[in-house]
Amino acid sequence: MTLLATVGFIMVAVFMILIMTKRLHPVTALILVPFVVALGFGWGPQSGKWIVAGIKQVVPTSVMLCFAILYFGILIDVGFFDPLVNRIVKFVKGDPAKLCVGTAILAAIVALDGDGATTYMVTCTALYPLHKRMQIKPMILPALCLMQVSIMNILPWGGPSGRVLIITETSVSQLFGALGPSMVVGLVWVCLVAYYWGLQERKRLGIMNVEGVDFSAHAGEDRKDRPVQSQYVQWLNLGLTLGLIVMLLKEVIPLSAMFMIAAALALIINYPKVKDQSRIMSEIAPDCLNIVILTFAAGAFVGIMQGSKMIDSMAKAMVLAIPESLGSHLGFISSFLSIPGTYFLTNDAYYYGVLPIFLQAAKVYSITPVAMGIAALIGQGVHLLSPLVASTYLLVGLTKVDYGDFQKFTLIPCLSISIVMLIVAMIFGHITF
Template sequence: MDPALAGFLMVAVFTALIMSGRLAPAPALILTPLAFGLLAGHGTDLGPMAVDGLREVAPTGVMLLFAILTFSVLTGAGLFDPLVRAIVRRAGGDPLKVSLGATALAAVISLDGDGSTTYLITCAAMLPLYRRLGMRPLHLACLLMLVSGVMNLSPWGGPTGRAAAALGLDVSAVFLPLLPAMAAGLAAVFGLATVLGLSERRRLGVLDLREAEAEPEAEAGRAPRLLQMLNFLILAALMAGLIAPAFGVKTLPLPVLMMTAFALALTLNHPRPADQAAQVAAHAPAALSVASLIFAAGVLTGVLKGTGMVDAMSSALVAAIPEALGPHLAPAVAAASLPGTFFLSNDAFYFGMLPVLAEAGAVHGIAPADMARAALMGQPFHLLSPLVPSTWLLVGLARVEMGAHQKFTALPAAGVCLAMALAAMATGGF
């Protein structure tokens, strides 16, 4: 079987399996690539490919495993309770204000450029409020992912750096003209938050939660004020460690940083070994469910790369662009970035396809920086891909099905991408 055809079929079959609910994500992530690898003519070499994929995702899997444990301990100690109470007081039980508040909180936390951090902190703070009001967690997952997709275009977020490096450009030259597009994307997400909040207000009404702010069961096990200050310092140090590399400051590798934060949080809040073991056991199901998906995804990415399917898929997508689109190649690349980054990883798209597309654009007088910015327009849609580890974290934290999340969020994600592209074209971004 042709590698490109096998690759596209593999991703399509996998996506169909999880969206239809016919197979759980972890088995689909493992069995689908192995089956298509065999169909593509590979045999025992599939094992080393899968191991290579596992090596690539291992740091992410370890980081997410300990991140969930860390934030579970901090949440259980009541660290985010003041924030939730403040939002409750400000929102007054109004689903519209809660929806907008969750979006604003995610936008602020997303400044560190890491979607996993955004999901962990915002879900910890907002999901209890969503449940208390009876709001749909699917709405929260949608808003958080779209905010992350827009804010991830920061120079330290990943995609912008990849696009600049692939074309040998200064990252600031690519990023600064993107600011109007990012502003338009955020405006679109806040507009969506308004629509979703109004729909929930019509369904649920405005509730009075003033008497629910200090529920007895919510106070059980909460840390005293001094310990809460130490918990906050752990969180602040963790955030500083996450952001520091963007400013050229060396810090611990992210998995080690998260493991250290977990050890400190667990030891400070639960000094007795028996209580520490109980805490790990209590939060293990959530942590292992996400970590298992990350490691299973390593099999998929390993087979995609090892069989050459990724390279073949990139070449096929480039060849599919009609010659007549040459003078309008930048908008065409912006449109292609939605399916391109959905079916391929960011590395495959930006390092594999973008240089070829930029060369084609140069023939028609299109600057490489314009092509780079156009290729970044699909990032909000990219996060819907089952190949993105942080999205599995999001649906795990929000406790929604990946298929349901993809169905609900696909159209709004495309709309945010369109708003960003139109703003970029209107302001000379490409």
Template sequence: MLTVLAYLMVGVFMAAIMTNRLSALIALIVIPIAFAAMAGFTTQIPDMAIDGLKTIVPTAVLMLFAILYFGLMIDVGLFDPLVRFVVRICHGDPVRVIVGSAILAMVVSLDGDGSTTYMICITAMMPLHRRLGINPMILPAVTMLPNSILNIAPWGGPTVRVMSSLKLSPSEVFVPLAPTVFITCLAALSIAYYLGLTERRRLGLVDIVKGGSAPKAGSDELEDVPVRAVVDRPVWLQRFNLALTVSLMAVLVLDIMPLALLFMLAFAIALTVNFPKVRDQRARIDAHSSNVMNVVSVIFAAGVFTGVLSGTGMTDALAKSVIYIIPDGGGRFLPLMTAFLSMPFTFFLSNDAFYFGVVPVLAKAAQSYGIGADVIARASLLGQPVHQLSPLVGALYVLIGLSKVELGAHQRFSLKWSVLLCAVMFVSAGITGAVPWF
């Protein structure tokens, strides 16, 4: 009976999320409590929920201060010099423009938020792409592909969800994947270079100095959609912000300090140095409070979901049923199976439904074969390039809206490149040992 209720709960949860009957926040709270009550655990539900919340606190703190930090860096114009540099070195060469667009997206994607990346990159590069006559499908593609890779950063949505559902730390999930992320980023740049070559053959080079279809680099036509209205920022402050961010990334990779504390400290330093006045500090925090609340509230709700799922024994029941249907000798391929399943599952399901409803079951089943939850967690992240094309991804509508392309056309153009990046991830993760093939 517990197994049946467990499957029903996962099914109802997925259906509620996919059909927009309930938001992720409400579904993560209400559905597990309702099914736990049906299973006869009414009196134990509060303790289960609190136990789940305790395990989720570090992840929630990490997300809170990571969003605040990168939001502040965008506010103070940390990425503006890079945008201007990319525009100025592109000249009239489609290869430079397209590869430059991909590099810009790669850097801005470090904030872990797809919507922010799309807003900055599309508004910065769209005028140049249009005036050169570049295929309008290319800019959204080369912006989305790097973002889909760096979306698995420790503060990115998918990684936060899988860490929350499996109670893992960033050092267990992301650090072993770092070489894979680097290799796949190179693959994304290679795709951008190939697309640039095809456009160069079609369009040729445009002399933007003597005139032509493109404006001069740095002209008003390229500056009319600024990324941020940053005025009179001292040079020393820009250098300080860059040094602080580089140091933050270095310490993050070295894993010498808990990430939650690391981002708390970095944000406190950055906010104090950039905005010494308390009223200005409050204004910056208020400006990003909406994004913070939307993300962190879901993380806390996930603590209730995982706490109840584990406390009632439903996780064990689901895992045993999955083990039962795995053919003899097939269990050792669970990491590879999880990696392949992550493509269609994250396309047709939201990240919430997949990482809170499916991955815990796979991880529990893998334990019976001596496969750690961290391996399954990393494998489940390898389908993110395809997930970014899912109509369930809200940021996708920001991308196509700014790019002025149709959703179906964008999916048809980008899908093959997304699948190629997934293949690169599978192979590189297997070679580096982050996700053993068997």
């Protein structure tokens, strides 16, 4: 392993240790850790350009997250999600176990569009007040959302799968005909984890008497200054939201532009008066600012890793880590390597840099491209916890949990998803030891 690759892996590990032990805030760690490394290698002058290049990459994502938070913040303020929350309250009947399982199911359904940010915003904005009022552990809601998205993100229209289909030159029916059972069992596994957490919460909290309890987003607050929208306006909100989802699936226009337009329309529909528009924007502004700062900091982190070619060196090191004597077990081994691979590297770096080399080696041992494609996607169970994934910062922002604490709470459950999916793939004979 080269010095640059070694430093790259150590750098990401140091970042995680610093935020988990609360020695540094994620923003300062994302910026200063790679910058110190750059200075150590004598890249001081170039590092500024790399940081700017990395920030430019995340600008569309930052804009999308900012205006998406504004859009869903408006819907929360006018009580758009209250009917959904009331239905869920009737279903769970104050039982934490039912709420946790219901959260997992709702997250999986919303995640059908393959977009993590949208799933987080819809699921968390709808269920956060309910989880908070029932005093469920704050980590459970974001953990269940992220775990379900990590599986649903593998759907054919998800980003990782698109890359794998291109590199392996396999068809959707070939890859997902084989991967389907692993995904289904993975989804069921998350629901079982949700039930286990729910039983723990039921033991801790008991079953709550929900009669007469207000679970709306503004329960306990004075709503005299908040608009109570007519059914007509709420139907407009529903139409706007459904239209947004359809456009999201069809990718008619870029996501950032889509949410900018949607947020502007939501402001006009729900707040005809300019003073009310100013009020809601000032209330939501802190959440928007926190997420934008985090994504820009993540852009600086990625920018230095890419500009210094550190990611390329790390990718090559992963390929060289497999001795030739173990080549016949390449499918099984690459399944495990995809876990740290998609965590330490970006999806592009792993799927375009590492996977093609694995594929060439697999031909020598008669391992099929489908098997290698499945192996490459196994690591997605942990990928979303990577500090290089911007949507995770949105998730912790929406649920108001600490990023480092969230990593510690969710890492093992997410790792279990990859292991469960690998076991199922081996049972069905798609990956052999």
